[in-house]
Amino acid sequence: MTNFVELSIAKAINAGIRKAMQDNSKVLVFGEDVARLGGVFRVTEGLLDEFGDKRIFNSPIAESGIIGTAIGLAMRGYSPVAEIQFDGFIYPAFDQIVSQLAKLTNRSEGFVDMPVVIRVPFGGGIGAVEHHSESPEAYFAHTAGLRVISPSNANDAYWMIQQAIKSRDPVLFFEPKRRYWQKGQVNLDEPPQDMHSGRILRAGTDVTIATYGPMVVTALQAAEIAASEGRSIEVIDMRSMSPIDFGLIVESVRRTGRLVVAHEASTFVSISSEVAAKITELAFYHLEAPVLRVGGFDVPYPAAKLEEKFLPDADRILEAVDRVMAY
């Protein structure tokens, strides 16, 4: 009999990390305030009592140091799970991530592997001050050697964090912070799929919307509204931003002929740029309209009172749907 529990996304990640730590004594958790406090979002709450301070510990407030020491620990045979407290704080670690973590396996001709997970609460919508609402995933998706994923629901959160920890490659694990408290059923017995394949969440015939992370809920809302207006929207949760499951999107676009790609990140040179280019190449004769992108504007993430105007909502997605339907 399958074992289901209802968990929030935050609690599901917590449960996934706990399971990974139980399964493998080499899994270590560290970052700023992750131990006694359980992190500023309490994602690692309770792990200190269960595993002790040699398995989970606070790091100095030094992001490059967090990732640099994670690399050294991985060289020693550990599987570090490092938390970067907020998206906008990852940049001090940029060199250690893109020049070291991403390249060491290649540099060493395979003698060294880097089973490091970097957990990053990302995205906006929580009324935060500057640097706490960003979506930096494209920087990392652009870098060879890294894997980049994001769960949109509790079941995926529980399983994808475990799959990321098991991977022998470095994984950027972007957690949709404004959805941390969104609850869902978690199947504790069986993973839904591998961490890099996308999933059709809602079948439709007129337009495909591909998105990931916190925007998945928004896309489903848009599809619901569209349905009430007689339009049939297919919603794809990409789940993985590097690599991207293009096969699933192509297969969907062959049926719908229209594609809108949505995310919170600014659109210029973004994940949606890559999807638009690649789908145009792979499904050109099936497209009835150009691929449209819906994302944040190409401005610095605005002050909190303006973020609702910056972040795409269901209406902004539907505006793009209207435009692709107009062709």
Added chain:
Amino acid sequence: MTASEKDIPMVQLLSPEGDFSVPSEYAGYAEFIKELREEDFLKFYRDMARIRRFDNEATALQRQGQMGLWVPAVGQEAAQIGSGHAVGPNDHIFPSYREHGVAITHGVDLMSIIKMFRGVNHGGWNPEETRFHLYAIVLGTQVLHATGYAMGLNFDGKVGTGNKDEDLAVITYFGDGSTAEGDVSEAFLFAATHKTPQVFFCQNNQWAISSQVESQTTVPLYLRGDGFGVPGIRVDGNDVLACYAVTKKHMDDARAGLGPSMIEAFTYRMGAHTTSDDPSKYRDETEYEMWKSRDPITRFEKFLRKQGIGDEFFAEVEAAGDQLATEIREATFALQEPSIESMFNHVYSEPHPLITEQLAWLKGYEASMGGHEGAPATEGDVNYGGAR
């Protein structure tokens, strides 16, 4: 020695004239020299002479177009050979990119280093086998890796057990220029808070490309770790015995669980930063001459001769150096070009669709252009736009 240098305590056991003497405050270090036998002294000399001969040959090969770049370590042989031999056989070494001398003390094939600077690969030796990790080009990054590794040794219970065959420590090499990098400061902090079994070995060779050390710090570098909780000491980096003894003591202490420490080896980069550099544009000739009088190899030769080692030994070392140079030269000429596939190998440890797709595309493209995979293109092979 400048006035400011004279005021700073520095462990020196060999004078520039090759006389061995032990100031009372450094008697603890000299104990480690008493354990050495003549064959150890001869090994130190052989390795210093060997690495200098190798280094000069590598510079010549670069000048002849056989390598894109060379990074000479001439002048720093005592700091590298002395410290390298003090590192235990199971300890781990995290080098920067100029540690050719340390490399030979741990059995790294010198051709691995040549390959890297010739552009055949980015390193590619097995760090678990040699315990000598890959060269790090971005300054200071390896210091954090070393600290993380040392944290792992703590978690493994490999520190301070009292079992000398089991306990391990880490040494990381970096230069005076690297101390300006934030990663080095962060590493001091992580090391201190985790009480890692670790020695921070800073070769202060006085120059960060064209910037003098005085522009990198206003406080002597051996004091850099103090505020973080990592005590330091300055050693004469051109005195192979002092470098050996101080490193041995600090590595033993690290293995015993006494925590991290820093060694500043006060030395001199007698050559250029790299073969792309021109020190004559920024460096005073009289400074070079002064440091030449402190040459670490000449100094140790004087010491050995005073111990009764004669011409025969030095002639034998010179001949071995010539032999090495010939072997390196021939092996460099014989290096194969890397295969196209090697670019796509090990980008990830697990399969990745983009890599698979792009490699397949490139193979098809190469085949369509009439190229020969893995073989160096010669003029006759080039297909100009496929017009056949």
